[in-house]
Amino acid sequence: MKKFVVGLFMAILVSAGICLDADYSYALKTDFHGRLQSNYVLRDTNGFQNKFMDSVVCSQWLNELKFDLTIRPENMRFGNIEVNKFFLTYRGSYDAVFDVTDRWDNVRDKSPSDFELGKDDLKVENDLREAFVDLVSEFGEQQSVVLRLGRQIVQWGEADGFNVVNIINPQDNSNKMFFDKPEDLAIPLWMARLDYSTGMIGPFNSIDFQLVAIPDIRPHQFAPLDSSSTDPYDHNNAPYAFGFKAVKDWGIPALTEFLDERIGKMGPGMNEMLGSVVGYDNGLSVSDGSKLIMETLPNFANGPLGNLIGASYDSPGPIELVEDVPASNIDNMEYGGKVRLSYGSSEVSLYYLRTYQDDPAINLSQGLTRPALIFEHPEQDMYGISFNTYLSAINAVIRAEGNIVSKMSFYDTADPFTGLFYGTLTKDALGALADAFPDMEFGLDPSMKGYTMHRVYQALVGFDKSFWIRWMNSHNMINASLQAYWKHICDFDYDSVHRPWDQDDSYRLTGFFWTDYMGGKLHPELFVMYDPEDAWMTNLSIKYTRDGKWFYKFGFMGFWGDQPSGNGTSSGRYSRNATGMFTTPVNLIRTGELSFTVGYNW
DSSP: OOOHHHHHHHHHHHHHHHHHHHTOOOOOEEEEEEEEEEEEEEEEETTTSSSTTTEEEEEEEEEEEEEEEEEEEEEEEEEEEEEEEEEEEEEEETTTTHHOSHHHHOOOOOOOSTTTOOOHHEEEEEEEEEEEEEEEEETTTEEEEEEEEEEEEOSSSSOOOOOOOOOSSOOOSSOTTTTTTTHBBBBBEEEEEEEEEOOOBBBBEEEEEEEEEOOOOOBBBBOOOOOOOOOOSSSOOTTTTTHHHHHHSSHHHHHHHHHHHHHHTTTHHHHHHHHHTOTTTTTOOOOHHIIIIIIHHHHHHHHHHHHHHHOOOOOOOOOEEEEEOOOSTTTTOOEEEEEEEEEEEEEEEEEEEEEEOOOOOOETTTTTSOOOOEEEEOOEEEEEEEEEEEEEETTTEEEEEEEEEEEEEEEOOTTTTGGGGGSSSSSHHHHHGGOOOTTTOSSSTTTTOOOEEEEEEEEEEEEEEEETTTOSSSSSSSEEEEEEEEEEETTTOBBBTTTTTTEEEEEEEEEEEEEOBBBGGGEEEEEEEETTTEEEEEEEEEEESSSSEEEEEEEEEEEEEEEOOOOOOSSOOOOOOOOOTTTTSSSTTTOOEOOOOOEEEE
């Protein structure tokens, strides 16, 4: 893969050199655009709805340079093939938050494992994000073929804020919230993309075909973890490590209930005693389990009482988080295509993609024997459709998209938590204590992974319209974009113990509103997302520019709703109304951010 990348990049440089060589008569047209900005973010860790800005920490001070360069050679042809465009996008940044506060000092250094970031990756970015060349061949009156080779971002679908069919490029949430601009979150991939357009044919304005071949395999990029997310000492605190930090400290009903039942057989008061030693009053969490295997059990088994009953136990060390990503090569290549039909004021597109799941499927089967939690990325097929149509009678656009994903992983502990610990805690290690666990089956079946695979259906309908509200804006219309989203997991039943993170059917409603004042100098935006599990997300921004170059922006993002009910104990399991996008397993209700940005465009 590295040879492929280096070879392609060298080909681009050589081609550019040919274009720029004075001995050749190729003329050049260039476009150079960019942005320099500084973004300062304050986070309220208690949530705006509780008491505004009463618990504040600086979560980011990101100073960023981003530019793109387009080079268009004139009359650079090789037979019927024209070198139409060279394009590259660069993004570099420095996050000074690590210099102005010690809150994030414990973020780990760079891991030797692939796809595992460190503090240096958060502080400094130096990334040639996109670099590709377009080769064009035209024939007939309107037909054309474009071959794009290089590192690129491909956007599919009609949705805003949801990735229904738009799943070619994985997301990067290492230093941004989940609701930033899609192009800023997308991870560019090395690929080949072929576009063919027929032009007008029969009743259609055009019929377009697109094929993609992607040998570059990458997962969803999360904020860096510490040496282990199950380290009993809370070092897993990168500014945007919401997910794993929340999961790490959250009580796991299956584990709590399993141990409560068996420890209770050892005699009265054993549950309370172990709970006070391990500290799982709010449900046994991954952190508590790590403390149990790394500290409590070794201290007990190797102490006087352990020696008396013949027990011994060696701690396996912190549990690793290992990304098991297929190698980037031709054999594992992702591929797919799109067909778009344009008729009148309507468009319909069909999609197919053979890919690997971007989000991790957590394999628990080696949890204590390696010890490691394996983040797997199963292969899957996505079949999708989208359409949009303009309704002139009401001056509005209706759009929709949907997909079928052949298989997707979901957290399910029904099988593995009946034997998770036994691969390490053998009968010999337990000694006489093994009599307290007569129903244990020592040894863990590798098929007990901690997730199950299910077919998934997703659909989204959107409605876009501009309208007058004179008392709000007498000079410009208010633009509105409304969406309704639905997801169904086949053959999946919610369970408060073993499957507490997902429901078989889930819904989201969104509204996006924007307008302009002062001749376009003042631009406010409001984005609202509602989860029917009674949780809201609001994102308000106001941007001011005096000359179209210098700009100043204020942002307000907040999450609202009741705290998730249930704490993971046997008596306080997760409730169904806690399984929402902002509540379980990542609880964002106590999160709010104010951002202040100043920048310059050219």
